Amino acid sequence: MSFPIDSMKYQKTVTSILLxxxxxxxxxxxxxxxxxxxxxxxxxxxxxxxxxxxxxxLDVILRTSKETVARNVDSLExxxxxxxxxxxxxxxxxxxxxxxxxxSLIGAELxxxxxxxxxxxxxxxxxxxxIANSILHEYFVDQVNIVxxxxxxxxxxxxxxxxxxxxxxxxxLWSD
Numbered sequence: 001m002s003f004p005i006d007s008m009k010y011q012k013t014v015t016s017i018l019l020x021x022x023x024x025x026x027x028x029x030x031x032x033x034x035x036x037x038x039x040x041x042x043x044x045x046x047x048x049x050x051x052x053x054x055x056x057x058l059d060v061i062l063r064t065s066k067e068t069v070a071r072n073v074d075s076l077e078x079x080x081x082x083x084x085x086x087x088x089x090x091x092x093x094x095x096x097x098x099x100x101x102x103x104s105l106i107g108a109e110l111x112x113x114x115x116x117x118x119x120x121x122x123x124x125x126x127x128x129x130x131i132a133n134s135i136l137h138e139y140f141v142d143q144v145n146i147v148x149x150x151x152x153x154x155x156x157x158x159x160x161x162x163x164x165x166x167x168x169x170x171x172x173l174w175s176d
Contacts, residue, residue, distance in 0.1 A: 032057045034136060034146070036145065038125070038147065040124050040125070046121060046122050048118070048119075049103065049119040051118075053114070053115050059073065060136075062078055074110060084105070089134045090131075098130070104122070106120050145160040147160070
């Protein structure tokens with residue numbers, strides 16, 4: 001036995017469901033995330049650290065700053081403020097002494113919806129190392145910070161869900 005389908009009623013039902021769900025999809029918030037890449041540059045004999053952050057996530061730093069700072073990430077003043085924030089929330093630590101290595105803040109650059117913050121360590125990193133990364137964790141409970149360390153054609157990835165510290169092991173423990 002078959003039941004006839006009222007195509008007009010069917011179309012109205014599907015349309016109603018889509019119209020109901022569309023605002024939910026539009027209002028969906030993406031995961032706050034920061035990506036950091038650490039790579040040794042043989043030309044400069046230094047380790048380069050590049051942080052990539054979405055400008056939407058950075059607005060909260062500017063809005064909550066106790067300092068008088070430009071509230072628009074497009075301004076150089078705001079980018080400098082954010083770069084200093086990153087500098088204070090990202091550290092590479094000597095695993096034996098737990099003393100942070102001296103990283104130089106190089107600058108920041110805005111490209112579309114992404115702010116790049118550049119740091120540098122004046123030499124190669126001796127492994128193992130510890131990394132402490134609490135970028136934006138005090139602002140977003142679901143903040144995820146990903147750190148990729150590239151060395152000798154291999155990559156190690158660490159994911160920071162909370163203000164964690166992660167040890168990056170010797171190269172012979174890395175997977176390709």
